Amino acid sequence: MTDARMINRFREFAALVALLAALVLAPLAHAQETNLAAELVAERAAQPGEDVMVALHFTPRSHEWHGYWSNPGDAGLGMQLDWQLPEGWEAGEPLYPVPQTLMISGIMNHVYEHEYAVLIPITVPADFSPSGSVPISLKAQWLACTDKICVPEQAKLSLFLDSKPDSVEDQRFAMWRAALPPMLDSKSAFALTQNELRLAIPIPASMALDAPHVFVSNEQLVDYGAPQTFRRKGDVLAVEIPLKGGATPEKVEGILSLGEGNGVRFMAELGDVPSGGTLVKGTAADIPPIWLLLLGALAGGLLLNIMPCVFPILSIKAISLARAGESEAQARRDGLAYTAGAMLASVALGAVMLVLRAAGEQIGWAFQLQEPSVVVFLLLLAVAITANFAGLFELPSLAITRDDKPASSFATGLLAAFVATPCTGPFMAAALGAALLLPPLPALLLFAALGLGLALPFLMIGMVPALRSRLPRPGAWMVRFRKLMAVPMGLTALALIWLTSRLGGQGFALIALVVVFGLVVALMIVGRLQRAGKLAWPAFGLIAAPFLIFGAFALPASYAEAEVSAEDSLLKPQAFSETALAEARASGKPVFLWFTADWCVTCKVNEGVAIEREATKQAFEKAGVVAMVGDWTRRDAEITMFLNAQGAAGVPLYLWYEPGGEAEQLPQVLTPDTLTELAQRPR
Known part of the structure; x- marks a missing residue:
């Protein structure tokens, strides 16, 4: 090979190396232009x-x-x-300074x-x-x-570290050190419930806490975007954070932010976390004064008397109203007994809900209607009331009979409050949402105010003669009216049969119908014996017992969760999840999110009036609205936590998201034009 050819080959090789070097170094040079x-x-x-x-x-x-x-x-x-x-x-x-939270499209x-x-x-x-x-x-x-x-x-x-003792220190480190959250000297504790991480962080009671937030170092442990609840009990700050994963860490580390860049580091080991205490911050941004919440609960309970979800039990109330005019003393007794029953039922349901939530259960108002066994009990009760109204038998201990004892009005109050719980009306939502955050005593006062509001019309009629004088006088019409009222109660029983199939499947509903059949047969025989003047109730036990025992064993065995599908909806909504909502909001389109349940009468009325309409479908399609539904018929921890984050204790809940905007909470009673007007907004 000649020298010239060798030189040319070398030049070609050098050019190739230079090209490869340029290709390799170009990205590195670009990487140095950092943001x-x-x-x-x-x-x-x-x-x-x-x-x-x-x-x-x-x-x-x-x-x-x-x-x-x-x-x-x-x-x-x-x-x-x-x-x-x-x-x-x-x-x-x-060692990091105290970070900040940044929520983008539902992503923390x-x-x-x-x-x-x-x-x-x-x-x-x-x-x-x-x-x-x-x-x-x-x-x-x-x-x-x-x-x-x-x-x-x-x-x-x-860098090159100097090793000379007299070298000059970098003065910026004083500022950077000051930005680091110090480690707490006292140990913190943590506990895990089914759905929450609970922390006990030693913080002096004298230290101001305006906007605390806990940043947990453990990855995939908590739901970062979920609301955090803070309560103070002496020198301990108790924190509740919804869980995200199923990890069981040996220790939990993080930073408690105190606001404005200040905070403390903590390291928590498994231990006792106190319950109760004074609320510092919770799922609602600011909790109104207790007197305002009590007024809201009272007004909400009062409005329940005209809400659609309470219509099925108005028949019981109507007969109670008619009977309240028989004598002044009886009217007062009936009014007080009915009020006591309604308040006791409301407080009892609220107490059970608070206890279950303290144990880690993610439940809300009307939680009992998410339990198939409770729905079956209500079905049997509705069938028994329907049979009583229709005159098939007499039950002297309830107000739906001709008996005058105060126990009858008390039982009616209990029943009215129990059946009214599927609904949350105006004023009620904020009060019940706050009840989930307040200490037990104020929370129970809110539930008592709710029961008082529900019973207030009957209490006023019982205590005010001028109101009582406007009522029709008792007479034979009451018997005819009672039989007429068997129709709405019968419709309620049919609705509960449908609900059993939605909760537990068709086989579950079929077994429930068998038990209902046995109950009706037993009550018919009781009625015949009563009309013949014979002892009736032992016969009821002999006939009903086999059916009830059969149901006690067969119902749990036949239970199967029915598939929840939105295919029947005109809007073809997506199923709710935090991830799906974040993706929908990031799409740049308006989003309508509604939470419903099959046992919520108000929900179903709103769906018929405003949601499941051809006009709504066309308006949504024209505006590109993303529809999403959260079905709360059965327990769903993710839905419950989201409802709580919106300050709601139950359904219905309607949220509208403009592109790039935050949630706009709509009224709980929708009009036909509510959604179409939102979809037609200029953007």
């Missing part, structure tokens, strides 16, 4: 056997960019460090929206011999984001 610039600096000189603090100092290119805490939250990426240190030197755990991020520094202690071995400068370096990777885009970035950073 979150980083520098590695040391506080002071390195000395044998001591720690020297170094800092990764991050500076955003502009105010739109942010970095992430060690646990980035629902999205993002924590920083990754790969150190190159002299032999025997060790890098400790990075733990971020820094400003310049910040992460401090890392470097341990210098005792046998280190100071002599000049010591090189240290690391390869760092991090994520830089705006509200719209994220860019993974990296850099290889290095």
Whole structure:
């Protein structure tokens, strides 16, 4: 090979190497143009056997960019460090300042929206011999984001640590150290319930807490975007955070943010977490004064008397009204007994709900109607009342009979409050939502006020003669009216049969019908014996007992959760989940989200009046509205937590999201034009 050819080959090889180098180095050069610039600096000189603090100092290119805490939250990426240190030197755990929360389309991020520094202690071995400068370096990777885009970035950073004792310290470290949350001296404790992480953090009762938030270091443990509840009990701050995963950690670490960049670090071990205490912050942004909540509960209970969900039991109330005019003393007794029954039922249901929630159950108002056994009991009760109204038999201990004892009105009050719970009307939602956050005594007062409001019309009639004088006088018409009222109660029984099939499947409903058949046969025989003047109730036990025993064994065995499907809806809605909602909101389209239940009469009325309409479907299609439904017929922890986060204790709940906007809570009673007008808004 000649020299010229060798030179040409060398030139071609050199050109190829240069091209490859350009291809390789171009991305690296571009990577240095970071949106979150980083520098590695040391506080002071390195000395044998001591720690020297170094800092990764991050500076955003502009105010739109942010970095992430060690646990980035629902999205993002924590920083990754790969150190190159002299032999025997060790890098400790990075120390972060207090992060901030950033919610984007339902996704919670733990971020820094400003310049910040992460401090890392470097341990210098005792046998280190100071002599000049010591090189240290690391390869760092991090994520830089705006509200719209994220860019993974990296850099290889290095510095030369001075080993001279008289070297000048970097004064910026005083500011960076001050931004670090100190570790609490006292130990914290944590406990896990089925659905919540509960923390006990020792915080002096004298320390002000305006807007606390707990950042949990353990990944995939808690729901980062869920509302956190804070209660103070002496010098302990009790925190409740909904869980996300099923992990059972040995310890829980994190930062308690106190607001304005201040906070403390904690490390919690498994232990006792106190219950109760004074509410600091909960799922509602601000809880109104207790007197205002009591008025809301009272007004809400009063309005329940005209809400659709209470229509089926108006027949019982109507007969009670008619009977209240028979004598003044009896009217007062009946009014007080009915009120006592309604208040006792409301308080009892509220107490059971609070106890179950304290035990970790995610339930809300009307929780009992999510239980198939309770619905079967109500079905049997509705059938018995229908039979009584129709005159098949007489039961002297209830107000639906001709008996005059106060126990009858008391039982009617109990029944009215129990059956009225599927509904939350105007004024009620805020009061019941607050009851889930308040300490037990104020919460129970709210439930008592609700029962008082429900019973108030009957109490006023019983205590005010002028109102009582306007009532029709008792007579034979009451018997005819009672038989007429068997129709709405019979329709209620039919609705409960349908509900049993929705809760437990068709086989479950069929078994329930067999038990109903046995009950009706037993009551018919009781009625015949009563009319013949014979002892009737032992016969009822002999006939009904086999059917009831059969149901007690066959119903649980036949239970199977029915599939929840939205195929029958005109709007073809998506099934609710936090992830689906976040994706829908991120689509840039309006979103209509409604929560319903098959046992909620108000929900079904609203769906017929405003939701399941051709006009609504056409308006939604024209505006590109994303429809989403949360079915709360059966227990659903995710739906319950979301309802609580909106300050609602039950259904119905209607939310409208404009593109890029927050939730707009709609009235609980919709008009035919409510949704079409929202869809036709100019955008």
